[in-house]
Amino acid sequence: MTEGTGMPEAGRGAANVLLDAVIANGVDGDSTAATNLAIQRLSEVEGAYRATITDEDEVTLELSNLIGGTLVVMHRLIAIAADGQGVSREEIVSDLRAWLA
DSSP: OOTTTOOOHHHHHHHHHHHHHHHHHTSSSOOHHHHHHHHHGGGGSTTSOEEEEOTTSOEEEEOHHHHHHHHHHHHHHHHHHHHHHTSOHHHHHHHHHHHHO
């Protein structure tokens, strides 16, 4: 577990890779290659995810560290935005939902 966040090391590593992808996505020009390169680093984070193929060729994905790390980062960013704007976290999430629509 990582001190401060209480998340497993694999979740922290996955969250850092996704943050790298966010930054890579903001580079000038076509950022697709840079973003893809950043995301490919997920395979280097042991335990970030696990894919299992059964004897029946069914794929099972274990994504708890990837999703957990993402949720911790999203929670932190929403809290920072809410504090900065003087509104509730629910209002920030509502604004995000409207933006996604």
